[in-house]
Amino acid sequence: MAHKKKAADNLKGTLYMTFAVGFVIIIIWAFCFGLFTDRF
Amino acid sequence: MHKTIDEYGKVEEKETALVEKEEKSPSMKQKLTASFIRVDGKDAKLAMAHMYVAFIALLLGGLAGLLQVLVRSGEFTLPLGIKIGYYQVLTVHGILLALILTTFFIMGFQIASISRTAGAFTNVQRKIGWTGFWLMLVGTAAAAAMVLLNKATVLYTFYAPLKAHWIFYLGLALVVVGSWLLCIMQILKYYRWKKENKGQTSPLLTYMAVVNSILWITCSLGVAVEVLFQLLPWSLGLVERVDILLSRTLFWYFGHALVYFWLLPAYMAWYVVVPKVIGGHIFSDALARLSFILFLLFSFPVGIHHQLTEPGIEGFWKFVQVVLTFFVVIPSLMTAFSLFATFEMRGRELGGKGVLGWFKNLPWGDARFLVPFIGMVAFIPGGAGGIVNASYQMNQLVHNTIWVTGHFHLTVATAVALTFFGVAFWLIPHLTGRTLTPKLNYLGNVSGILWGIGMLIMSLSMHLAGLLGAPRRSEYSTYGGAEMAYDWIPYQIAQAVGGTILFIAILVIMYIVVQLIWFAPKGEEEFPVATVAPGAEKTPAILENFKIWGVILVALIVFAYTMPIIDIISNSPAGSKGFMPW
Amino acid sequence: MHIHKYEKWWLVFGCATLVAFLVILAIGAFHNGTHPNEGKITVDYENVDSIKPFDNPGVHKVEGKEWDYEVVLVASAFSYNPNEIEVPLGSVVKFYATTRDVIHGFEIAQTNINMMLEPGYVSEYVAEMNKAGEYLIVCNEYCGTGHTYMYGTLKVVDENAQNN
CATH class of the missing domain: 1.20.5 (Single alpha-helices involved in coiled-coils or other helix-helix interfaces)
Structure with missing residues (x-):
């Protein structure tokens, strides 16, 4: 991030949102992996 | 409606000066006194020419899509009057939407972006551009004629040994060559700008358009080799046989980078246009450029992940390309952060409180924001599904099932398409000298929401049916009354419902576009270009050193493809003759 | 930065x-x-009918190998030969498949058996049939007008259940 304003450094919401995206990815992948291992 | 006066007049002024230096046409002065920087009139004409083709392709391709979902629901058959088969309709749908709509729109958008941020093109550059446009148009017409005559029912991937009429391949070659001229036009402009502005960082939009042009030329070399050296001589009868696996590998070297060629213009809008629309700033110029460079590097050594279930390619090399495919996720992770951060910073500036309260402060009523935003949301499951597709052995779960169709209808047909529509809503009036009225803006939101709902229904049911084994690219069938095939039918009906809603959305979009081209009130529509926040750090110059990136790019391609290609050629069976089983 | x-x-x-x-x-x-399938054997696609093992398509019991059955399958527009495969539950099966003309798919729905059949190449896959049932085999790569007529059945039969 390329600026100095302190107020703008509060990116807590962004942190939560990106991690939420990460968990969505993990859940979808894990679900499909489960399906894959279940099948022959 | 959204005529916010630019607070960063300083940066804008610098750009204005460049425009002046570039071109001294009398009409220019008038534009410079306007409150927004306008794309040069002659460049606007070239960009608009692309928009006409793009939106005609949208209407016809969308109609073909509607016919498909209706037929596959099992509830409808093509009217007897229409002497066109399902797979012919499917070929039309794929070519018009995935190849024609995208390529024309992207070239138009990039030309306008460069003209807007780096100044007008020179007459010579513009001539190169027009030549490219006409070549693409003639090529499109030639290929379309062959498809309509049922001489090229080979789908938009045209896998040999299905053999189309040679005019079809020639048409495609013309589209590719035409697009090269348009890319060259953009790259020439970029280098001219660099020369005239020694030591300065290029405008971000121009830089992004140039990266995408380089990406496009590099990837389409693969399909050009396939078409010019394999398919064209073969369809002309000059050679009898064609190496199937080689042709597929060349195709997918092209085919996967192709999806980033679609995606990067959407990212241009996400990184640079949307922040301005919401009144914010570019989160980080350097990180935006870095993500584009990463896309450029990792778009190429990954094509074999489309061939994971094919014979003749060593598992080890497939896995190598799977690993490299996962690298290309990283710039998208970066983009997700940048976008959320832009939204959060602007939302907080407007008084948003709490961890997520800032979401409320975003301009939800503005189609230029809302429509691309729906696209961004779709890209989350789209990306997740893409990781599943590329997951080596897990690809067997979904390969060539309708899951894949569902996947790219989230990525290209929602994330990219909605962003393009959101761009068109201001770009077209900007180019035609009209305005996006509140009513048209409202309709824009309606179209985006309809698209979102229709795609949610269609894509979700495609994903689920795919996991149950339903194949893609297949017309309605009960497969001899097989139990498993019965389970797919409810999902196919849902797809028809979703597809119908999508077609209604297309009609709304067409209405808006027609209004914006010919009927909306005259005026000035802003071409929104965000700037970095005041006091931002300078962007490292290395990001513009295309020699370094070029070397790394070539090294990666050589690393990922040399061994597989040698294997394919040295172990290849006799080539295949052509077949026309349609 | x-x-x-x-x-x-x-x-x-x-x-x-x-x-x-x-x-x-x-x-x-x-x-x-x-x-996934990474078959390395090549074959003359125009003469598959006279080339081993494709001169004798079908389900063959084998001894002394890592698998119990071999399924030898030839795809052509628009059918599979054989189009009905029956194997006992728990058996390990090796598939050898190829095409006589264009590219076809060989997907056994709701299993991980999913591979491309390309002219000149033999696609191979080994799987343990550990769930009884009747599975639909479909061609999942567009191969022409009759694409959706191309299907077959895999029956994984629980012999104990039948005897009871």
């Missing part, structure tokens, strides 16, 4: 996730041998 603290956290988390996925896939592939 300054990177925000949270962005670093996010990128570390994201990249760690990707690495974890890759490690799981690599163990599956290179340790447990769950590679």
Whole structure:
């Protein structure tokens, strides 16, 4: 991030949102992996 | 409606000066006194020419899509009057939407972006551009004629040994060559700008358009080799046989980078246009450029992940390309952060409180924001599904099932398409000298929401049916009354419902576009270009050193493809003759 | 180039996730041998009918191999030969499949058996039939007008259940 304003450094919401995206990815992948291992 | 006066007049002024230096046409002065920087009139004409083709392709391709979902629901058959088969309709749908709509729109958008941020093109550059446009148009017409005559029912991937009429391949070659001229036009402009502005960082939009042009030329070399050296001589009868696996590998070297060629213009809008629309700033110029460079590097050594279930390619090399495919996720992770951060910073500036309260402060009523935003949301499951597709052995779960169709209808047909529509809503009036009225803006939101709902229904049911084994690219069938095939039918009906809603959305979009081209009130529509926040750090110059990136790019391609290609050629069976089983 | 603290956290988390996925896939592939089809044998597609093993398509019981049955299958527009495959529950089956003309798909719905059949190449896959049932085989690569007429059946039969 390329600026100095302190107020703008509060990116807590962004942190939560990106991690939420990460968990969505993990859940979808894990679900499909489960399906894959279940099948022959 | 959204005529916010630019607070960063300083940066804008610098750009204005460049425009002046570039071109001294009398009409220019008038534009410079306007409150927004306008794309040069002659460049606007070239960009608009692309928009006409793009939106005609949208209407016809969308109609073909509607016919498909209706037929596959099992509830409808093509009217007897229409002497066109399902797979012919499917070929039309794929070519018009995935190849024609995208390529024309992207070239138009990039030309306008460069003209807007780096100044007008020179007459010579513009001539190169027009030549490219006409070549693409003639090529499109030639290929379309062959498809309509049922001489090229080979789908938009045209896998040999299905053999189309040679005019079809020639048409495609013309589209590719035409697009090269348009890319060259953009790259020439970029280098001219660099020369005239020694030591300065290029405008971000121009830089992004140039990266995408380089990406496009590099990837389409693969399909050009396939078409010019394999398919064209073969369809002309000059050679009898064609190496199937080689042709597929060349195709997918092209085919996967192709999806980033679609995606990067959407990212241009996400990184640079949307922040301005919401009144914010570019989160980080350097990180935006870095993500584009990463896309450029990792778009190429990954094509074999489309061939994971094919014979003749060593598992080890497939896995190598799977690993490299996962690298290309990283710039998208970066983009997700940048976008959320832009939204959060602007939302907080407007008084948003709490961890997520800032979401409320975003301009939800503005189609230029809302429509691309729906696209961004779709890209989350789209990306997740893409990781599943590329997951080596897990690809067997979904390969060539309708899951894949569902996947790219989230990525290209929602994330990219909605962003393009959101761009068109201001770009077209900007180019035609009209305005996006509140009513048209409202309709824009309606179209985006309809698209979102229709795609949610269609894509979700495609994903689920795919996991149950339903194949893609297949017309309605009960497969001899097989139990498993019965389970797919409810999902196919849902797809028809979703597809119908999508077609209604297309009609709304067409209405808006027609209004914006010919009927909306005259005026000035802003071409929104965000700037970095005041006091931002300078962007490292290395990001513009295309020699370094070029070397790394070539090294990666050589690393990922040399061994597989040698294997394919040295172990290849006799080539295949052509077949026309349609 | 300054990177925000949270962005670093996010990128570390994201990249760690990707690495974890890759490690799981690599163990599956290179340790447990769950590679997708990577058949290396080539064949003259115009004469498959006279080339072993494709001169005798069908389900064959074999001895002394790592698998109990071999399914030899020839695809052509628009059918599979054989189009009905029956094997006992729990048997290990090796599939050898190829095409006589254009590219076809060989997908056994709701299983991991899913491979491309390309002229000149033999596609191979080994699977343990560990769930009884009647599975639909479909061609999942567009091969012409009769594409959806191309289907077959895999029956995994629980012989104990039948005897009872």
